[in-house]
Amino acid sequence: xxxxxxxxxxxxxxxxxxxxxxxxLCGHAAGGDTSxxxxxxxxxxxxxxxxxxxxxxxxxxxxxxxxxxxxVHGLDADAGNVEKARATIRAAGRYGKVSVExxxxxxxPYAENMENLVVSEDIGKVSMDEVTRVLVPxxxxxxxxxxxxxxxxxxxxxxxxxxxxxxxxAGNNATARDTRVGPPKRMQWVxxxxxxxxxxxxxxxxxxxxxxxRIFYALDEGQTGIYALPAKWTLVARDAFNGVLLWKRPLPHxxxxxxxxxxxxxxxxxxxxxxxxRVYLPMGQEAILTxxxxxxxxxxxELGQVRGTTEILCDGGLVVAVTSPQAAEGPAxxxxxxxxxxxxxxxxxxxxxxxxAPLSGIAPQTTALSGGRVFLKAGNxxxxxxxxxxxxxxxxxxxxxxxxxxxxxxxxxLMVHGGTVxxxxxxxxxxxxxxxxxxxxxxxxxxxxKGELFAAAGLLWRTRGSNxxxxxxxxxxxxxxxxxxxxxxxxxHLRCYRNKATERYVITNNRGAEFVSLxxxxxxxxxxxxxxxxxxxxxxxxxLYAPPCQCFCYPGEMLTGFKALGPGPVPAPxxxxxxxxxxxxxxxxxxxxxxxxxxxxxxxxxxMYRRNAARRCNGAACPEPxxxxxxxxxxxxxxxxxxxxxx
Numbered sequence: 001x002x003x004x005x006x007x008x009x010x011x012x013x014x015x016x017x018x019x020x021x022x023x024x025l026c027g028h029a030a031g032g033d034t035s036x037x038x039x040x041x042x043x044x045x046x047x048x049x050x051x052x053x054x055x056x057x058x059x060x061x062x063x064x065x066x067x068x069x070x071x072v073h074g075l076d077a078d079a080g081n082v083e084k085a086r087a088t089i090r091a092a093g094r095y096g097k098v099s100v101e102x103x104x105x106x107x108x109p110y111a112e113n114m115e116n117l118v119v120s121e122d123i124g125k126v127s128m129d130e131v132t133r134v135l136v137p138x139x140x141x142x143x144x145x146x147x148x149x150x151x152x153x154x155x156x157x158x159x160x161x162x163x164x165x166x167x168x169x170a171g172n173n174a175t176a177r178d179t180r181v182g183p184p185k186r187m188q189w190v191x192x193x194x195x196x197x198x199x200x201x202x203x204x205x206x207x208x209x210x211x212x213x214r215i216f217y218a219l220d221e222g223q224t225g226i227y228a229l230p231a232k233w234t235l236v237a238r239d240a241f242n243g244v245l246l247w248k249r250p251l252p253h254x255x256x257x258x259x260x261x262x263x264x265x266x267x268x269x270x271x272x273x274x275x276x277x278r279v280y281l282p283m284g285q286e287a288i289l290t291x292x293x294x295x296x297x298x299x300x301x302e303l304g305q306v307r308g309t310t311e312i313l314c315d316g317g318l319v320v321a322v323t324s325p326q327a328a329e330g331p332a333x334x335x336x337x338x339x340x341x342x343x344x345x346x347x348x349x350x351x352x353x354x355x356x357a358p359l360s361g362i363a364p365q366t367t368a369l370s371g372g373r374v375f376l377k378a379g380n381x382x383x384x385x386x387x388x389x390x391x392x393x394x395x396x397x398x399x400x401x402x403x404x405x406x407x408x409x410x411x412x413x414l415m416v417h418g419g420t421v422x423x424x425x426x427x428x429x430x431x432x433x434x435x436x437x438x439x440x441x442x443x444x445x446x447x448x449x450k451g452e453l454f455a456a457a458g459l460l461w462r463t464r465g466s467n468x469x470x471x472x473x474x475x476x477x478x479x480x481x482x483x484x485x486x487x488x489x490x491x492x493h494l495r496c497y498r499n500k501a502t503e504r505y506v507i508t509n510n511r512g513a514e515f516v517s518l519x520x521x522x523x524x525x526x527x528x529x530x531x532x533x534x535x536x537x538x539x540x541x542x543x544l545y546a547p548p549c550q551c552f553c554y555p556g557e558m559l560t561g562f563k564a565l566g567p568g569p570v571p572a573p574x575x576x577x578x579x580x581x582x583x584x585x586x587x588x589x590x591x592x593x594x595x596x597x598x599x600x601x602x603x604x605x606x607x608m609y610r611r612n613a614a615r616r617c618n619g620a621a622c623p624e625p626x627x628x629x630x631x632x633x634x635x636x637x638x639x640x641x642x643x644x645x646x647x
Contacts (some may be wrong), residue, residue: 048116059084182567189243400425497536
């Protein structure tokens, strides 16, 4: 079944997001004898969005925003308290990152999964269910009851997953164990820059990973569109659910020198990895393996003897770094893997080196770490090394077959999943036992677009043009073939980045982000969202993350910026519909309005852009709203308050 999401959806998404941002940036405050630092220490919240319900005079609200990495929003039902709190915040010089707003006293003005911390000395009529609704997974409510503070942590749903490596995990299975990610229908958050620098230079986002509610990415903040100016690489950390900036670190020498007319070999997304507590990446001109504190960005450890780091894997308390002396001197040249490569394995926390081994002829991006072993393709062999000692466990000959039985091979892919090593190259697909290296089965008629493999929904999947083919992981037999041509736009092509998958979808990149369902016939083409060159999109945390891309396709409706997109309508906070009486509030000038009902004497008149103050047509003679009509847009605005819904 073909489903397309076009311009009207984009406008609705944009309206919904703008309303959310207007709420997000407003503020409020409250007082109390507990200090802001005591609250942060007690809750363990180290950055993100804080909401202070019942802010009073704003003293505590202002103090909560004193540290870096916080955005604070205060709420109070009393208009007088709002004015006092705003004065307090302005006097402290914190207006902007701390703000206040009057609210109804019952319903919190946020989408779900937005707040890292909700603080209140008197929560009033706000229910704990409502507080839990707006908290991010692992978010904290700190509420004072009966003179004592109570800490409540929102559990992380089992249905969402993290994405710690370029291909999801250290086994190279680019599949999120996430059943919430779906075709995007709402904006969770968006951040600058709106565009990548351009096609003439390497992609502006060189790796994205996420864990423990934070997202990390390498970003070129150089001038967009002016390619002669130098790159300005930065490591950026944001909250994964609300996009609040947590910290930044400069990344000198991260990318290659600008090469006009192409990307060169400088794009290496496998250099950025996280285990949730730490972020691992090469730092400085010599690409020294470095561990940063994920919460603050401060350097924890440097492994000076590991220079020229080109790939990193982390699993089971170990870090594997693939190094090359050439990488310490500049981008690798063309024509195969650099000489002098070696693997270095260290303990993840201390970065104490356990062993080193030369990697002669290693195929790029085939290294994997799983079950206490390091797997890689070296020359015409698949090799398994003991991760603790570096001793060779087994070596199995394997030579890539030409694609389709003839022509040039496409490059090997290696994935480890469920105790099996799957190797794909050209038309050859082989399953090896991870323990012994013995072949379990093999096919020579299984070419795959870009050599991609996904283990999801109980099958082993490969992409082939507009088809997605599912194999029995135990026998290699084809169990399912999905034809997704109805959402593959003619005249377009697969992009220069890897497809990704979840337990329910393979997310292809023919024109935008096509969601090919693995469990039904409901495939959805999303032409208005596209990943960036080289890296692509990332499904995790129940969201689809799409960095700014280089393309200027569909400028009227293509989403720009670094985006986090939700899969469906925002759940209503209660079963009761929201009516105008509860949504709207009469302001101080209401009684001075000459015609509050906006009566129109002559039904043929149309004195306002949307006809009257209610922004709708009156009477049975009014035509039905149609797509693109101003009244249909007004209806979309009202729907956006409660979440966007699609047929």
